[in-house]
Amino acid sequence: MARKIGSRYTAHQILGRGSAGTVWLGEGPEGPVAIKLLREDLASDQELVSRFVQERTALLGLEHPHVVSVRDLVVDGNDLALVMDLVRGTDLRTRLDRERRLAPEAAVAVVADVADGLAAAHAAGVVHRDVKPENVLLDMQGPLGPGGAHPALLTDFGVAKLIDTPRRTRATKIIGTPDYLAPEIVEGLPPRASVDIYALATVLYELLAGFTPFGGGHPGAVLRRHVTETVVPLPGIPDELWQLLVQCLAKAPASRLRASELGARLRELLPMLAGIGPLDVDEPDAERETDEPEEAATAPGGATPTGEPVRRRGAVPLVPGAKPADSNRDTHTSMRVPAPDELAGGARGTARAPRASGAPRPGSARNRATARRRRLALGVGAAALVAAVGVGTWLTTGGDEGDTGPQDTRDSAPASP
Numbered sequence: 291m292a293r294k295i296g297s298r299y300t301a302h303q304i305l306g307r308g309s310a311g312t313v314w315l316g317e318g319p320e321g322p323v324a325i326k327l328l329r330e331d332l333a334s335d336q337e338l339v340s341r342f343v344q345e346r347t348a349l350l351g352l353e354h355p356h357v358v359s360v361r362d363l364v365v366d367g368n369d370l371a372l373v374m375d376l377v378r379g380t381d382l383r384t385r386l387d388r389e390r391r392l393a394p395e396a397a398v399a400v401v402a403d404v405a406d407g408l409a410a411a412h413a414a415g416v417v418h419r420d421v422k423p424e425n426v427l428l429d430m431q432g433p434l435g436p437g438g439a440h441p442a443l444l445t446d447f448g449v450a451k452l453i454d455t456p457r458r459t460r461a462t463k464i465i466g467t468p469d470y471l472a473p474e475i476v477e478g479l480p481p482r483a484s485v486d487i488y489a490l491a492t493v494l495y496e497l498l499a500g501f502t503p504f505g506g507g508h509p510g511a512v513l514r515r516h517v518t519e520t521v522v523p524l525p526g527i528p529d530e531l532w533q534l535l536v537q538c539l540a541k542a543p544a545s546r547l548r549a550s551e552l553g554a555r556l557r558e559l560l561p562m563l564a565g566i567g568p569l570d571v572d573e574p575d576a577e578r579e580t581d582e583p584e585e586a587a588t589a590p591g592g593a594t595p596t597g598e599p600v601r602r603r604g605a606v607p608l609v610p611g612a613k614p615a616d617s618n619r620d621t622h623t624s625m626r627v628p629a630p631d632e633l634a635g636g637a638r639g640t641a642r643a644p645r646a647s648g649a650p651r652p653g654s655a656r657n658r659a660t661a662r663r664r665r666l667a668l669g670v671g672a673a674a675l676v677a678a679v680g681v682g683t684w685l686t687t688g689g690d691e692g693d694t695g696p697q698d699t700r701d702s703a704p705a706s707p
């Protein structure tokens with residue numbers, strides 16, 4: 291089932307699928323490569339094709355041991371493809387799904403690698419905008435590092451920006467993956483380098499805890515938590531590591547570390563983390579995961595547009611109709627930026643407080659009545675926000691509205707916060 295991609299590449303076998311396309315194991319003049327073939331409907335979008343060509347230099351320019359380099363761009367008939375370095379291994383999401391949580395040393399080693407890759411990108415004026423475990427590849431052929439971690443490489447640079455063309459979205463819409471979205475994006479500010487730091491700190495928290503600090507439930511609730519809630523400490527986490535996490539999850543972008551500092555500080559912590567096992571943290575109360583969207587959906591004006599069950603992570607695919615065949619992961623969302631009063635509404639009492647193993651479960655029978663009263667009280671605020679969340683509307687309409695368009699991240703968003 292080999293197929294030609296342009297005149298120089300042959301795709302042999304599917305490695306995986308994402309919302310924007312399919313990644314193939316391929317062969318080029320210089321050996322094996324990974325080829326990301328964008329979905330046909332994207333490939334036939336003339337604006338995206340010209341953007342693809344315009345972005346050539348930015349996409350091809352990044353070279354770093356912890357970045358998956360894009361080697362070539364192919365525009366050929368119906369094919370639109372990015373040719374990348376082939377990473378022989380797995381992605382961080384797959385590892386996390388398998389192990390549930392990582393020991394602090396391994397988690398920090400992986401995140402330090404990604405921070406170094408980000409530092410190179412930020413120095414070149416490139417903001418990633420979609421840092422998450424799915425976009426971190428682990429090179430199983432590379433040398434084992436601290437905590438037995440394989441080298442980690444950040445991939446999908448520039449893809450969010452490519453898809454996020456002015457015709458597809460507007461300045462008032464959010465594009466990204468809800469669990470990892472920095473509060474300033476939720477508030478409608480242009481993405482700067484510090485959004486990548488926030489997302490990477492979220493990844494670190496997730497590697498340690500097994501869940502993200504503000505995730506769970508309806509995407510609108512996730513966005514609200516990024517803006518209004520503070521991160522809850524993880525039982526047993528070494529204090530120095532916790533302080534670093536808190537700093538990088540700061541609501542104020544300027545308070546976060548730069549990528550190069552984060553990488554260096556994490557590496558300094560590695561020796562003291564050696565030998566510490568995965569943190570003993572239970573999943574936060576599962577009740578909220580199911581109840582919150584249900585109540586939001588039944589609140590006045592708060593119905594989800596599709597009536598589909600609201601899923602645990604993320605919301606809707608990045609592109610219309612995307613249904614990754616070999617993945618049930620939810621990745622991207624596109625929503626209207628909530629108004630300040632919508633963000634303020636219903637903020638309290640929804641934090642996903644991690645429990646030390648054996649501690650009373652907040653959703654246990656004795657707490658359920660209180661929790662239910664609390665959620666009913668929150669209903670009005672949540673309904674206002676959920677009504678504001680036009681999940682996927684621009685996707686189905688094509689988003690040709692108004693168009694002040696998002697800023698070009700390279701031009702308007704300096705790499706330094």
Ligand SMILES: Nc1ncnc2c1ncn2[C@@H]1O[C@H](COP(=O)(O)OP(=O)(O)OP(=O)(O)O)[C@@H](O)[C@H]1O
Pocket residue numbers: 305306307308309310311312313324326358374375376377378379380381424425427445446608621622
């Ligand atoms: N350079 C690469 N080398 C080897 N495998 C890769 C490479 N890039 C991606 N893959 C694999 O291909 C699969 C799909 O990747 P892709 O980037 O399309 O989707 P994703 O990042 O998981 O999701 P989404 O694009 O929706 O955010 C992933 O499972 C990843 O492991």
